Amino acid sequence: MRSPRDFLKPLCVGAPDPITEVPFPPSRMIHFFDASNEKMRAKLPDIAAKADIVLGNLEDAVPVDRKVAAREGLVTVGKEIDLGGTQLWTRINALDSPWCIDDLTTLVGEIGDKLDVIMVPKVEGPWDIHYIDRLLAQLEAKAGVKKPILVHAILETAQGVAHVDEIAAASPRMQGMSFGPADLAASRRMKTTRVGGGHPGYLSMSDPTLDADGQIDASVARVTAQQDPWHYSIARMVDACTTNGCLPFYGPFGDIKDVAACEAQFRAAFLLGCVGAWSLHPVQIDIAKKVFSPPVDEVLFAKKVLEAIPDGKGVHMIDGKMQDDATWKQCKVMVDLATMLSEKDPELKAAYGF
Numbered sequence: 001m002r003s004p005r006d007f008l009k010p011l012c013v014g015a016p017d018p019i020t021e022v023p024f025p026p027s028r029m030i031h032f033f034d035a036s037n038e039k040m041r042a043k044l045p046d047i048a049a050k051a052d053i054v055l056g057n058l059e060d061a062v063p064v065d066r067k068v069a070a071r072e073g074l075v076t077v078g079k080e081i082d083l084g085g086t087q088l089w090t091r092i093n094a095l096d097s098p099w100c101i102d103d104l105t106t107l108v109g110e111i112g113d114k115l116d117v118i119m120v121p122k123v124e125g126p127w128d129i130h131y132i133d134r135l136l137a138q139l140e141a142k143a144g145v146k147k148p149i150l151v152h153a154i155l156e157t158a159q160g161v162a163h164v165d166e167i168a169a170a171s172p173r174m175q176g177m178s179f180g181p182a183d184l185a186a187s188r189r190m191k192t193t194r195v196g197g198g199h200p201g202y203l204s205m206s207d208p209t210l211d212a213d214g215q216i217d218a219s220v221a222r223v224t225a226q227q228d229p230w231h232y233s234i235a236r237m238v239d240a241c242t243t244n245g246c247l248p249f250y251g252p253f254g255d256i257k258d259v260a261a262c263e264a265q266f267r268a269a270f271l272l273g274c275v276g277a278w279s280l281h282p283v284q285i286d287i288a289k290k291v292f293s294p295p296v297d298e299v300l301f302a303k304k305v306l307e308a309i310p311d312g313k314g315v316h317m318i319d320g321k322m323q324d325d326a327t328w329k330q331c332k333v334m335v336d337l338a339t340m341l342s343e344k345d346p347e348l349k350a351a352y353g354f
């Protein structure tokens with residue numbers, strides 16, 4: 001392990017100083033686009049006006065014969081398209097692929113000063129982050145990049161979940177993590193072909209009704225409820241990220257037409273502590289915006305609590321509910337998020353009454 005005294009020193013002479021605090025601008029959705037697709041690139045200025053983050057995807061979903069075109073398309077985006085204040089990220093190919101090294105050298109060399117975050121797929125442990133960390137420092141120094149490019153890991157293998165705390169703590173570059181239900185399901189041999197969401201087979205069932213002889217009465221229906229197969233791993237990711245000062249995100253929801261289930265999956269992640277989710281299709285941008293902006297009634301209540309308890313101490317009754325030091329902190333989380341989002345979004349600002 002590196003000495004704590006060296007943790008915040010650059011890993012290459014001439015590389016920018018590592019950051020001490022992860023920036024937290026609006027991050028409600030990471031909108032994926034295929035940079036090899038000219039039509040999608042042309043839509044980017046409009047998409048960027050609605051999305052908090054746009055990400056040029058180079059990995060899965062980009063066919064092998066378009067890997068180079070996707071990389072070059074992203075360089076064009078970085079050089080030619082004005083995204084306003086919207087962040088530009090990329091998902092590079094996996095560390096065990098033959099494209100990863102060229103993804104990094106080309107992107108940092110050509111548009112290193114435009115890229116905010118590099119998403120690294122299939123991270124298995126801190127060693128993967130250490131490799132990227134040193135290489136990025138070398139490439140940044142060579143290209144004269146002034147601001148360190150941050151790193152975001154996808155949690156999508158059983159090994160990754162087992163090492164989630166060490167991954168989150170591996171480098172001051174760690175910006176956050178996204179949850180990857182498709183690869184994770186395959187890695188664990190879970191039996192689902194879905195990308196996120198529940199499954200009708202993963203449920204709990206109420207007890208049977210017994211007849212007068214104490215036998216199960218099969219004629220009486222039993223109540224079932226789907227359970228969340230992702231809860232454990234997402235909660236672990238949230239704890240690992242929060243402990244290490246970086247940001248947890250839910251990943252993709254693959255059933256684009258099922259907007260209700262997408263909203264439910266995003267909301268479960270929001271309630272557990274995630275700051276955003278991926279949007280794979282423009283329709284999911286609006287879902288993420290709705291879900292990851294705190295509800296107006298909760299923000300108004302939270303504001304009321306903060307105003308009523310200026311020092312955040314003691315016990316109080318507000319609207320029939322007990323409030324104390326801990327609930328004050330919960331309200332502060334809600335109001336701080338609403339305040340930050342209001343700076344970008346005048347409609348939210350008006351709704352929250354700021």
Ligand SMILES: CC(=O)SCCNC(=O)CCNC(=O)[C@H](O)C(C)(C)COP(=O)(O)OP(=O)(O)OC[C@H]1O[C@@H](n2cnc3c(N)ncnc32)[C@H](O)[C@@H]1OP(=O)(O)O
Binds near residue numbers: 256281
């Ligand atoms: C498990 C994982 O790794 S998830 C991450 C990897 N996957 C991805 O990145 C997928 C990204 N999304 C996509 O490729 C597409 O949205 C698909 C393939 C899922 C669906 O695409 P389509 O069938 O074309 O959807 P649809 O017909 O509704 O598209 C409507 C319009 O939106 C455009 N569009 C669709 N997705 C996007 C997008 N992500 N960004 C920008 N524009 C998009 C389409 O080009 C189309 O444009 P047009 O009306 O000018 O022709």
Ligand SMILES: CC(=O)C(=O)O
Binds near residue numbers: 154179
């Ligand atoms: C997010 C992702 O890459 C996955 O679910 O596999």
Ligand SMILES: [Mg+2]
Binds near residue numbers: 060121156180182183
């Ligand atoms: Mg994946």
